[in-house]
Amino acid sequence: MVIGDNVFIGMKSTILKGVHIGNNVIIGANSLVNKDIPDNCVAAGNPCKIIMELEEYHEKRKAAQVAEAKELVELYRERYGKEPDEKALHEFFWLFTDGNNELPECWESMMKLGGNYEYTKEQFRKNHKKFKDMEDFLKKI
Template sequence: MPHGAANGSRMMRNLFKRLVSKCRRVWAESSSERYVDYLRSRGARVGDGVFVREPKRVTIDLTRPSLLKIGNNVRINRGFLLLTHGYDWYVLRNLFDEVYASSGRVTIGSNVFFGFNVTVLKGIEIGDNCIIGTGSVVTRSIPANSVAAGIPARVICSIDEYREKRRIDYVVEAKDYARSIVEVHGRRPVPGDFREEFPLFLDGDQLPDDLPVAAQLGDSLAAYQRRHRAPYASFDAFLDDCDLPAVRNG
């Protein structure tokens, strides 16, 4: 085969490979399940129960997939960026005509939540049971059972401390939400407005059809049914404690 023909054939094969790769990527980005399967197919170690919101708006570095490990029940939101390598050696190459490759493992434990637009740099380990706040840039490892946020991200409290804070704050926030419904919509709140606040007024053995209780609780459903006792005896009791403004429409 003439040299020119061989080059043309090679170019066509490379073009076809790139096209197949692009199509595969587009297909993978069409759902969380497909994207997770794609990560695994490339060599990343990904556990069960991992959910990726809007994969098209997520960037996970797969130049060295063997360096990436994600545990079970991890929730990744849009704007997420994870790097297992760096190209900063570009500057050194231009100065010194030398290449110093840059890479590092990234390990994410189980039961981890990432807010929107989080960046995780190479060489990072995030332990189990962690919450990483929206907009954080994780430049150093985060220990297990921590809540971290900021640029650079730092631990702001333990997961136990955060739990105690939320136990108080979510009641205050739910009351304010109820008041806002009256202020904005001019009507009395109904249980269906409180898709995530239902533990305030529903015991574990009360599962109404008009609230997505089972979907919200997930694997915790059985424990909730068995143990939970609401702080309010009923939804009306909750509203009575909200100091609602007068309803404009009666």
């Protein structure tokens, strides 16, 4: 068995002898990996099969986060009768900022949670925000 770099293996998965899992792979929980899995994909099932390419999964997750942020804004407006602030939208800060922006403390602290701040900061510098700013996002909802 060979497992590549940057591989996430879901809980209660079984990987059979002689199987090779490539780099940058996500294996879903409870999967039975009985054949080789190539690089850069998401795979799951019993038997395990490729579900999608990693880039497609990434785009799908980004779209889901935009939808989650919109839902949060709508619920916030309904409950509090006002626009959410930076603190309320802290987990979605990457939608409104990129690596060139100065981050408010509540957003900066989110980047420090994982214990790999410098790496996270470097990755964030590559971020391309989805909206001009938070106000632009709120107008579009």
